[in-house]
Amino acid sequence: MSWYSVIYTKARHFRSQSPVLGTLLQWSFYVCVLIELLLYGGSSFVYFSITTQIIESDIQASIYLVVYGLLSFMMVWAYARVISSSPNRVPREYEFDEATDAKLRAVTPFNPQGRPMMDQCNETQVAAQRRIMDEFAAARGITLVEVDQHSRLRYCYECRVLKPDRTHHCSSCGFCAVRFDHHCPYLNSCVAAHNYKFFVLFLMYLVTWMIWNVVGGLQAIIVYFCTGYDRLDMIIPLCCLWVLQTASSIWPLGELLRYHWLLISLNETTCEQAKIPNIRGDPKANYDVGRWKNIEIVFGWGLWLFPVRTTTTDGLHHPINYVEPAADAAQFRVTGTAESDPTRSPTATTPLP
Known part of the structure; x- marks a missing residue:
């Protein structure tokens, strides 16, 4: 379990004991989103107020700003879709009834913390678990192909659902997400089937937006030193922003975008890269x-x-x-x-x- 999953899990536990304070605590996790929006606003201010002053050509400055505005619009639009898209949870027909869940738990060993120890099941328990899950799937008309190392269908004891193919439990969100990729604490969102396209588009427009800023900022820096400007309040923020965005557009954001395009071309998820289905x-x-x-x-x-x-x-x-x-x-x-x-x-x- 990752460090942020531990925080999310403790926050959910605290919310169950104190609903009001727990809700406020969970809303505070959007602080990363707020910081990102503030960074975007600061970058936009520097780009508009400094670059347009240094670049003397009105036509060239207009071109820079029009492209900047289009990229910003697409980036913010994709960003909003990522964090606002409702998660794709497992449908109700995959959910075990209490009696079937009780039968499955009766043949499953648990550790003192209440977590199932699936790797420590004996042959009798494995056969019983396989029979219970197969009978449930057949009764519901469900056909699945992913199984564990003991040829059992995959079951989530926390959500009490039979996991559809490519579905995994998100310990940060506390539920099973369909075609789960990963949980992003910087978006405070689970990236899965419902918003994966929006996530990749956000990365693409973010990296493109940064590269465009780097191009415009580099010209502004060259013009600044070639024309004899003497305004440290202009050049210092511009140089700092240029270095930051140049580095970020290559790593980690540029590398992250390249990685997800590789996953798309192979039809894999981040989770499946770590554990092959x-x-x-x-x-x-x-x-x-x-x-x-x-x-x-x-x-x-x-x-x-x-x-x-x-x-x-x-x-x-x-x-x-x-x-x-x-x-x-x-x-x-x-x-x-x-x-x-x-x-x-x-x-x-x-x-x-």
């Missing part, structure tokens, strides 16, 4: 169905550059690339081969319940 029927199977199809899964049918919801998937059912399918993989419907690479193995999708 175990897809039954093929130990080497993955969700990579070709670069362009992978991009379409995240960005949807069009308007890729705009932070509007265009996805055509529900986050619960995913195409699968079987590499060495076993006999039991035949229960999944084969949909063809990836268009981008004729040598790829056939892909299959989990059928809708």
Whole structure:
């Protein structure tokens, strides 16, 4: 559990004991968002008040400001969509009733803190757990492909839900998020299926905005020293901002953007990079169905550059690339081969319940 997950968990516990103060404490977690907005406002002030004074050409200054305004608008729009999008929680049909949950807990060992010890189950317990979860899934018409190392379906004892494929429990938010990627404390938001497109667009426009500031700021600095300005109150803030944004546009923000584009091209999540999903029927199977199809899964049918919801998937059912399918993989419907690479193995999708 990360350091901020510990803070979020303790805050939820405190809120259960003191609802009013606990709510105020959880709202205080938006302090990072406030700091980021203040930094954006300060950067905008420096850019507008100093750069436009130093660059003498009205046409050139206008071009800089128009592009700056467009990038700022798109960046703030995407930022607002990230933090305001409601989380995609697991649907009710995946939730265990109290009787079924009690039967599963009866065959599951727990540590003194009340956490299930799934790796310490004996063969009898594993068989009983597998039978209970398989029967529940069959009764609800649910088809899942991800299992744990003991071929059990994945169950969240805290949320009391059978986890859909690519779903993970966010310890910071306190619930299971569909197609979970990561929790970002700097946005005070869980990044998952509901806002992943907006998150990537925010990073893209933020890095582009910084690069544009670096270009305009560099010219302003050159003009300042070449024309004999003697205003330290102008050049010092400008140089400090230029160094900060030059470094940030390369690392960590530029590197973070590159990393997430790599994940998109492979149809992976940050969570799956740390723990490879175990897809039954093929130990080497993955969700990579070709670069362009992978991009379409995240960005949807069009308007890729705009932070509007265009996805055509529900986050619960995913195409699968079987590499060495076993006999039991035949229960999944084969949909063809990836268009981008004729040598790829056939892909299959989990059928809708």
